[in-house]
Amino acid sequence: MIVVERIASDGTAHRITIRAHELVADMSLPDGEDAGPDPHDLYDAALGACKAMTMLWYAQRKGIALDDIHVGVQRDAAHERDGVYRLTTRIAIGGDLSAQEHAKLIEVAAKCPVHKLMSEVKTEIETIAIPYV
Known part of the structure; x- marks a missing residue:
């Protein structure tokens, strides 16, 4: 399970706990404090990380001499409200x-x-309200 908790009652940053890992997410300026990537950044980063790790996994299994991986992800959210969220990835690999x-x-x-x-x-996403403890 992934847990997201507000760090301070007077701030906008949230702590994300995934297994034994913690990271901070926040809203970008001017709405937030920009103490970490915003949710869109995390979504976009997941794509870049997956592409990089998939190439590495494949190269390791096939004995390919892959030394360096660089994946850039660029977002175009201009039409997000119309149902189009465009991500462009640029990949540079060396070896x-x-x-x-x-x-x-x-x-x-x-x-x-x-x-x-x-x-x-x-x-499919289900949102359930539970009592605050």
Whole structure:
């Protein structure tokens, strides 16, 4: 389970606890204090991280000499309210790679689980109010 809790009653930052890991999320200025990435940033970052880790996983299993991975994610939310949220990823990878290995790693990145989740899966979300303890 992931837990999100407000850090201070007079602030906008929230602590996110995932297993033994903690990070801070906040609203961007001027609405928040910008003490951490906002929820859109975290969503977008999940895509970049998944692409990077999927390429690494594939390279390790296939014995491909992948040394460096850089994934940039750029957001265009101009039409989000119309139902279109556009993310563009730019991938740079380094190592002693053949053209075929390079192409395969880029292909694998496009099939990462989060990419599929964001583009091919219908997500159903249920929101339940529980008593505050």
